[in-house]
Amino acid sequence: MSLLPVAEALTRILDVATTLETEDVDLLQARGRTLASPVVSKLNNPPFDASAMDGYAVRAEDVASVPVSLNVVGEAGAGRPFTGALRKGEAIRIFTGGSVPDGADAIVIQENVDASGPTITVRETASVGANIRPQGEDFRKDDVLIEAGRCLTARDVLIGASSGHGKLPVVRKPVVAILSTGDELVSPGNPLGPGQISASNAYGLAAVVEAAGGEARFLGIARDTFASLEDRISAAAGADILVTSGGASVGDHDLVRPALEKAGAKLEFYKIAMRPGKPLFFGLRAADGKTQYCLGLPGNPVSSMICARVFLVPLIGRLLGRETPFQAIEAVLAEPIPANGPRQHYMRGLLDMSSAPPRVTPFKSQDSGLIKSLQRADCLVVVPADAPAQSAGTPVKVLKLDI
Template identity: 50%
Template sequence: MIPVSEALSRILSAFAPLPPETVALPDAFGRVLAADLRARVTQPPTAVSAMDGYAVRSADVANVPATLRCIGEAPAGRAFAGGIGPGECVRIFTGGPVPDGADAIVIQEDTDAEGERVTVREAAPAGRFVRAAGLDFQTGTVGLPAGRLMTARDIGLAAAMNIPWLEVRRRPRVAVLATGDEIARPGDPLGPNQIVSSNSLALGAMIRALGGEPVDLGTALDTRESLAQRISAARGMDLLLTTGGASVGDYDLVREVLGDRGLALDFYKIAMRPGKPLSFGRLGEVPVLGLPGNPVSAFVCGLLFLKPVLRRLQGLEADEGPALTARLGAALPSNDRRQEYRRATLSRDHGGELVATPFANQDSSVMSLLSRADCLIVRPPFAEASDVGERVEILSFEGGFSRL
């Protein structure tokens, strides 16, 4: 068995960012930029007012009250034709271009208007409520860098930058193959010894949440013919993801059939719990990640290995940062040589600190506890017994895992 860190390093070394494709701006949400986005316009294109009021010369309102003559107006999108001189002002609205000669805005609440006569009751220094040209960005400014995962806010910025089309990384196509005579799809008739399969659907949802496109290859029976037929459909995919058939039982044929078709196996078995029988290799041009059949094991391995692969394929930086920690809400026994990931709930104590309380049942087939969990407690190999209140590392299902 190899350590988790070594397994991840060897898996990631087999992948590189996918080529770009061009999409319309409305379709760029959740996609990763393949090139810098540079503004095609200056925003605002000219100095504009930040408030409704009057455009004035600051020198004319240095001493108040001051009476000025209003000579026109400047609504948003239409400039006042001409400039203002001493003793003059222009009625202006938010977003309206500041007329030549004006250098400040007096808000309308600080004025009294009667016909063309406007009495200013509050002084306005130069620059007051004026948005300078290019305050937001200028033509050629890099507003969004390559490698950025596009959010709703970024879509708005790109629109303001006058960018209708942009280059993004192609979505990774991941073929998902479940195996085993004992599993049936949700809603299908169940035989006396069958269970309902959840892996394909859960992993498909994970792939979509992480920006990929799942391709469901269905369920292969425990026969060479069925496995070979399903596996052949993965040609041209960016990754083949299998679940089940990765251990050493008499009917676990996945690795054997893949081997017959030319699988170059990199490794098999990882020193972790759950998820020990995980394998990785390459079938021609298609990388193959073999996940365990137990649903919790498959999901945990997906978080630890599939997520980083999908990030790399989309040109995203490694999802690394300071380790999250919490106080332990229940005592834990010492650990063996395998790195362990325990499902747990999160709460806060009276001091506001996070408390991670592991479930007593950590069986890798119990999906209900995974659904109820808020995090995974990470326990390194040979960790000593831990008491309540000790600090432990956690992988939270919030933040980067919020859609998983």
């Protein structure tokens, strides 16, 4: 079987994935969720003409010539408006955020006033509209404030609340079931026996899923038997995506693909022209009345995490209806790199965003057994298959690892 180019493999994954259904969440749970439909303001902001300063509400024509004395006839605080109307020769004590009384059209700041009992002397003029935030200056009722597809920030939550929304419509989080496979695996924190290793992949993958906006569900470790795999795969019912780690190659103990096929999965493709991560597969199966996307990742921790960034993260993005935050960016090489072979290479490196354009430094060693170098990296440099040697300053595509 020939190796499938990365771009074609990713296209085939995303072409069959569709955005999940919508749910309403309280504002306290909205940050980090993906907006399903536009946020339209229910009100004006400010909802009334509001004072921008502490001072006195006046008629601008009364303070056109100073100094001038005015009678203070009331007070307007935040949430406590003055109920009457201002008349000629009068002033209202007002505080920041207070509603500007009827008849007033300017605010004199308190630093420009001498107060003596019920009378003030204004020492500086104020023009119409001075120190007043007019109704709807920020946004108005029916304004579209946030477009659909945005990953909501704390600032988005703030404007959602300010515009009269107690809940926001978001796309349901994709549930991603994660299954580690292999007789050699031991849960982290437990002592290792001869030939055993710590089962790290599921924990790194769960963190990737959560960072991308999904909900991770750990299925545990399946041993290299059909019975163990079938038991764990059955526990993935209800998940939108089933991710397996290990057992994706063609060795005697690589049983994941046949176990999935026995469970009803239809294999779409197998083996990708990329490094690291050639033994990767993708398929679909019906599970719990819906389509489940099955992604088989290599067991090597570095390969597994890189393949997750290249394929799993965009799949989650498509299910959420947000794709562009996960795309490659443009940068230039800070150092030369050698010619590449027949598989697209994802080189670990460090990205310097302080320059324009950004500069990226690939690590000298790209051995897929070096987990520490993946931890140090913040990006992947995408080197096309059969690319010639490239000098410093050459433009390249870069995938950020921290999404």
